Amino acid sequence: MRAVRRTLIHGAALGVALILAACGQEAPKPADKPAEKAAEAPKPPPKPEPLKVAFAYVGPVGDGGWTFAHDTGRKEAEKEFGDRIKTSFVENVPESADAERVIRDMASQGNKLIFGTTFGYMEPMLKVAAEFKDVKFEHATGYKSADNMRAYDVRAYEGAYVAGMIAGKMTKSNTLGFVASIPIPEVIRNINAFTLGAQSTNPKVKTKVVWVNKWFDPGKEAEAATALINGGADVLLQNTDSSAVLQTAEKMGKFAFGWDSDMTAYGPKAHLGSSIINWAPYYKKAIKEALEGSWKVETNWWGMKEGAIDVISLGEMVPAEVKKMAEDKKAEIKDGKFHIWSGPMVDNTGKEVLAKDAKGDDKFIAGIMFYVKGVEGKVPSGK
Amino acid sequence: MEQLAALIAATLSAGTPLLLAGIGLLVNERSGVLNLGAEGMMLIAAAAGFAVGFHTGNPVAGLAAGALAGVLFSLIFSALAIGLATNQYATGLALTLFGAGLSAFAGLAYVGKSVPFKSTFEVPGLSALPFLGTAFFKLHPMVYLALALTGLVAWVLARTRAGLVIRAVGESPESAHAIGYPVRLIRVGAVAFGGACCGLAGAYLSLVYTPLWVEGMVAGRGWIALALTTFATWRPWRIALGAYLFGSVTMIQFALQAEGVEIASQLLSMLPYIATIVVLALISRNPAFIRLNMPASLGKPFHP
Amino acid sequence: MPRLEARPAPSPLMGYLAPVLALGLTVVFGTLLFLALGKSPVAGLRVFFVTPLETLRGWSEVGLKMVPLLLCALGLAICYRSNVWNIGAEGQFVVGGIAAGGVALLAGADAPRAYFVIVLAGGIVGGLAWAGVTAFLRDRFNANEILVSLMLTYVGGLLLIYLVNGPWKDPKGFNFPYSKTFDAAAMVPRLFPGTRLTWGIVLAVVVLAAVWLFLARSKAGFRLAVAGHAPLAARFAGFSAREGIWLSLLLCGALAGLAGALEVAGPLGQLTPQISPGYGFAAIIVAWLGRLHPGGCVFAAFVMALIYIGGELSQSRLGLPAAITGVFQGMLLLALLTADTFIHYRVRWR
Structure with missing residues (x-):
């Protein structure tokens, strides 16, 4: 019992301290921030x-x-x-x-x-x-x-589109697979871009999607990839965080891509290429602006043009003309000649989402919550 | 048909880590010790197994290293929960926290590395069979080993003196002690066996199932394995049943998605968990069924 | 092999020395750990035990973190005292948060200020219902509560993801899986402006006192303990094990649900795909570390909150990886558990 009582005293003391602390918070609130400033100010400035x-x-x-x-x-x-x-x-x-x-x-x-x-x-x-x-x-x-x-x-979707073009050329079953994480617009956008890219090189292509509802679980990602391959898909892309999908494709003798970083090493026989994100240019820009005092509120959505997105390390099995096609498309995206979200575009229920000659602006792109024609199934919890 | 065969094969692969860990934890629990540190042991073993596999280029060495890491880690648990009679629940959970942290730290150098092991296997002669070949005979040797281990554990527990002693220690450590058995040593051994199996399971994940190391990659499978021992009412073959059931429901819900079934994927993802509950409820209705098997001293510390 | 010998009564001396011993062990191992990493051990230990408490805001953050840990741990302590092995407080927390969020989303701009009371009640009902499923399956089908409560935790998490992705998604939220932010009336009032601490902590103190009285003084509390420790004796005395299962699980569910409600209607202010960083699991450690005693749980929750926050600070202040904080937390907990042994046991070498 003694031991228990000791912890009780602890508890009571803690409770009192908490209340005191909380009470004390009320009065010195305006003084709070100057104190923080004072903490960092008094340093002799020999250099900035x-x-x-x-x-x-x-x-x-x-x-x-x-x-x-x-x-x-x-x-x-x-x-x-x-x-x-x-x-x-x-x-x-x-x-x-x-x-x-x-x-x-x-x-x-x-x-x-x-x-x-x-x-x-x-x-x-x-x-x-x-x-x-x-x-x-x-x-x-x-x-x-x-x-x-x-x-x-x-604009990760730019990478997904180019990957799709390659996938369209490489598929034999005309069925692509996409291992998706959490149904936010970005992921749905990437599924669509991948499919649109594939359809641009192979109109017969359709895409199957499996959601794992996690960003990161190599085991589940591998299981989802297996299910897609068993369902007939022979080229996979994923919007999850590990290399498990690529490795599964390697094991089962199919093709896949790397995502976010160069994943060649994980499955040299399966790796068609990697769609990578390079945050460095943006971080350099933002820090530079903060250092120079030119930082201002704006929205920065960077893609291939700014060097933030790229598709690299195309595999040896990708034929030279497909490689060239991918490089050409990257160049077109970079200098703005090619716009992925161009009408006419219909969703997979047949509804028109972009009229002929219409171009989807950033607001359109941000709000994509439908599957384009060729994607099987229904957007999770889409209306 | 071919698709069904592929589904069976995928289920067997998916269930194997759960089976390996579950069978070890079963022996662990039959001796009266509950080790909630399974997840931590699996993570440590996954990291250690991958590191050794990476440096030696030998998957067997990697798996062995995983098992060894599991044993060593389980000794920490034994020292506290058995040696010092600390609370088993809290000690196991603390071990999971510790293992997750330590594996993440130690494994940092191996992120982004890969191990080029052979990834296709065939049982000579049988793999060419129609349907059966794809379903059962093109799997990693560990899949068969896990089943063999299950058979071995079932036999040892039910038919041998060693098994009898383990069960006696789990049922009534006081009587076992009175007869003269070294209760705590036997428990340390059983926990070490649990550690070895969890270690194999962890190394299977990082070397075979998804040959890579990233922190947190066990992703809750240690917990599922712990739940399986209860599900199986502490009987070896039911662990295998539970592991494959869980694996098959997981694979089926992915297969349904791939076929474009229009049910919200989150609801489909609940299926393995709900199925486990339903089956448990159905098999537990006969109370005698459970009471006969649950080790009476499970979770309670013993000191002579 | 050393042999433990039960003390006839818990040692009062060790009662005082145990925490000191635990601290000593942590300091020794911590020093080794930080030295191995090339960091100053003083700075390393300081960041875990002193820095979080240097400012008033620091105290308020520790308090904010303690509330869910304490509430869940109190509920779990009741369960474990009655031999009901509920490890699904996490799920009960999440479903409580879901139910509270559902009520909060109905508020409307003209809801009266007291609306948050209904929100909290919603959370309690949600947690209660989720724990009730476990109790029902245990009672009716004899299904083991460890497994059912754990599986339901996964189901609860997926249910939350489903809701924020679908029916409850903010229509103006660019399709991100988040509910709209709650109206002011649905939010638990702040205790003091300038901190994130809400009246939830006062509520937690009230709950603490109530659970204490319940366990120490009430007939039902006594029956729970008897039914848990000696089911046979309890049956002869006319106490029912079924009552114990239902009562302890429902109480735990209610408390965990309340904790979930306080979290979503407190610092979060909306439903998100992740409303708990694992409070329900951490609370299992808190409950045992606090020796299943309400007062002990306060102390344990304080320690847990401290090392969580210390873990973040060790990253930003010392550049240590998050992994190290896991190692350090595990070590501290193991040291506390070890030290605890010596209150009830003596070690004999032979």
């Missing part, structure tokens, strides 16, 4: 303080996919700016109530530029941005902004 830049990652930097790609971008930016900046990151920040605390702590630690690399940080970042007016916030893949917060994203 490095700009402190922080990154909040949703996954581990060792995921070999989404977060890995962001961290590669961070490292390259650090290399570029040397001791003019100082970067730090917190990985595995869940998209729960914890995100707000982590981001607020970054701001209160004197970071002047903060990147949040997943959609789920949008609301927390907005809340923190309202509090720290002198800090600049960059939010990946979202759509809300503030006086000191802007959104950025990449």
